[in-house]
Amino acid sequence: xxxxxxxxxxxxxxxxxxxxxxxxxxxxxxxxxxxxxxxxxxxxxxxxxxxxxxxxxxxxxxxxxxxxxxxxxxxxxxxxxxxxxxxxxxxxxxxxxxxxxxxxxxxxxxxxxxxxxxxxxxxxxxxxxxxxxxxxxxxxxxxxxxxxxxxxxxxxxxxxxxxxxxxxxxxxxxxxxxxxxxxxxxxxxxxxxxxxxxxxxxxxxxxxxxxxxxxxxxxxxxxxxxxxxxxxxxxxxxxxxxxxxxxxxxx
Numbered sequence: 001x002x003x004x005x006x007x008x009x010x011x012x013x014x015x016x017x018x019x020x021x022x023x024x025x026x027x028x029x030x031x032x033x034x035x036x037x038x039x040x041x042x043x044x045x046x047x048x049x050x051x052x053x054x055x056x057x058x059x060x061x062x063x064x065x066x067x068x069x070x071x072x073x074x075x076x077x078x079x080x081x082x083x084x085x086x087x088x089x090x091x092x093x094x095x096x097x098x099x100x101x102x103x104x105x106x107x108x109x110x111x112x113x114x115x116x117x118x119x120x121x122x123x124x125x126x127x128x129x130x131x132x133x134x135x136x137x138x139x140x141x142x143x144x145x146x147x148x149x150x151x152x153x154x155x156x157x158x159x160x161x162x163x164x165x166x167x168x169x170x171x172x173x174x175x176x177x178x179x180x181x182x183x184x185x186x187x188x189x190x191x192x193x194x195x196x197x198x199x200x201x202x203x204x205x206x207x208x209x210x211x212x213x214x215x216x217x218x219x220x221x222x223x224x225x226x227x228x229x230x231x232x233x234x235x236x237x238x239x240x241x242x243x244x245x246x247x248x249x250x251x
Contacts, residue, residue, distance in 0.1 A: 004233040008033035011083040012230070013076075015066070015124065016094030018045040020193040021143065024219020025091055025226045027052055030059055032227055037079040039064045039094065066094045066120040067112060076127045089230045090128040092121040093143040095161075097195050099154040110157040117161035118168075125172055129181065136180035139230045142169050144187035144241050146248060166241050173239030182238055184229050189245025191217040212247030 012029045016022035017038030030036045030052050037060045038049055049061030060082040064075035080087055095117045098109045121142055132138025145162035146152075152159050165185060172183040190196065190207050196216075199207075208214075225244050228234050243249055 005227060005231045007089075007227060007231050010034045010088040010230065011086050012036045012089040012091065013039060013079050013083075013087060013124075013128075014091040014093060015039045015064070015120070016143075017091075018042075018048040018061070020195075021188060021191060021219050021222050022091070022093040023048055023052075025093065025222050026059070028220075028223030028226060029089070029230070030054075030057060033057070034089070034230075035083055036060075037062055037082050039075055039079060041066065041094075064094075067115040069119065069123055072120055072123045073127060076124060080131065087128055087131045088137070089139045089141065090124060091141045091143070091226065092124055092165075094120060095143060097155065097158050101154055102156050105156055113157035114161050117158065118164050121165060122168055125168070125183070129172075129176065132181045133176065133179055138181040139234075140172070140181065140183045141226060141229045142183075142185040144169070144185040146187060146189055146245060148185075148187050148241060149249065169241065170239045177238040182229070182234060184234070184237055184239065185241045186222065186225050186229065187241050187243045187245065188222060189217055189243070189248045191219070191221075193219070210248065210251050212251055215246070217244065217246055 012034045014022050014026040017026040018040035026036050026038045038045055039062045045061035045063055049059040052059040062075050062079045065071040096113055098113055125140055128140060142165050144165045147159040148162045148166045169183055169185045176183055222244060225242050
């Protein structure tokens, strides 16, 4: 049974890994014995890498502009170089949130969210596939959302990007499942991260009243799902969006 979930030595990239859910998953992979590179938008990623490192297992940080497709390839290649030229697991977690009423939502903000949340994931999946497909093995884990299933309020770009994450997860699965590469997604529920900072007290009360588990999620709550989808335990799981939501969608 332990072998099913053993990911010791796996080479992992976690985008958006300097804070929140990404940092939690990066720490989980490191603690499970993986070689980890975290990608983030600024110098904080190097501090995170230093904090997660241990004497026998160093974590590397790579700065990336996720809205710039050229910089994505540069950063990906730098991350893979830190991993000795190989890659076993890609976690597409980098994302951003901008809120406006739909009728006023600026086109530039729409494009920014789509570029970071969706296009960056697409490009990185392509780059990862060029390593994983030839060797017939790999695990890609995308970060979806509750808005993969529902529309939310004042977040049309975010909801569109996360709905599309589910669809590219499925379409990549259709092409790659038979070639040894698993493509799945995790849909976090309401998590105690920066994404909730724009919500007022009334909205937070509404959220808490609906949550069967009675609390917000934490970055640590993502670790088990991430390790499952990165391990041999999920070898027959393809194109799936795994809810980690405290029962929100069941309510």
